[in-house]
Amino acid sequence: MRSIPIFLFVILIILVSGCKEKTDCCVIIDTDVQIHYQNQSGENLINSSSDFDESNIKIYYKNGDEFEYIYKSNLDYPNMHRLNQDANGNLILTIFPSDYYEDNRSTTLIALNPGVVDTLVCEFELGSNSQICTQAWLNGMKMNDRYIEIEK
Numbered sequence: 001m002r003s004i005p006i007f008l009f010v011i012l013i014i015l016v017s018g019c020k021e022k023t024d025c026c027v028i029i030d031t032d033v034q035i036h037y038q039n040q041s042g043e044n045l046i047n048s049s050s051d052f053d054e055s056n057i058k059i060y061y062k063n064g065d066e067f068e069y070i071y072k073s074n075l076d077y078p079n080m081h082r083l084n085q086d087a088n089g090n091l092i093l094t095i096f097p098s099d100y101y102e103d104n105r106s107t108t109l110i111a112l113n114p115g116v117v118d119t120l121v122c123e124f125e126l127g128s129n130s131q132i133c134t135q136a137w138l139n140g141m142k143m144n145d146r147y148i149e150i151e152k
Contacts, residue, residue: 026129027129027130028127028129028130028131028132029130029131029132030130030131030132030133031096031097031099031122031124031131031132031133032094032095032096032097032133032146033094033095033097033120033122033133033136033138033143033146033147033148034092034093034094034095034146034147034148035092035093035094035095035110035118035138035147035148035149035150036086036090036091036092036093036147036148036149036150037052037091037093037112037150037152038149038150038151038152039151039152040151042151044089044090044091045112045152046083046091046093046112047083047091051113052112052113052116054083056111056112056113057079057081057093057110057111057112058079058111059079059080059081059095059096059108059109059110059111060108060109060111061080061097061098061099061100061106061107061108061109062098062100062102062106062107062108062109063098063100064100067109070098077096080095080096081093081094081095081096081110082094093110095108095110095120097120097122097133097136098122099131101124101126104123104124104125104126105121105122105123105124106121106122106124107119107120107121108120108121108122112152116152118138118139118150119138119139119140120136120137120138121136121137122135122136122137123135123136133146138150
């Protein structure tokens, strides 16, 4: 009989020590933007010629007053972009914009080739465990839902 209160006390200690404060579990990063580059006929520009081959695309992040070529070998897309085909056969260039922030904005250069460079500006909602691109502009034109079709 004497062991029952001790047993209940031990169970209570185990239950109380097992409780921890709830912590945030996740990091939310939602920053990518999509661009459909088209020629003047409305056809896909990327991979349409050697000048616009996907392998020529280079991404530069603005860091202070300098632009840095970005290559992160540990990522799935180390060149900070990928090319996907949508349901209509359009080639959509997805860009992962700069994470060098000036206030809540960043600037990224998209070099399709050395002679064709676009400027992407993104505005972010930055939290302790989140980075969300809320608005984006390509060459000063506001993008709808981080997507734009642009003719070159």
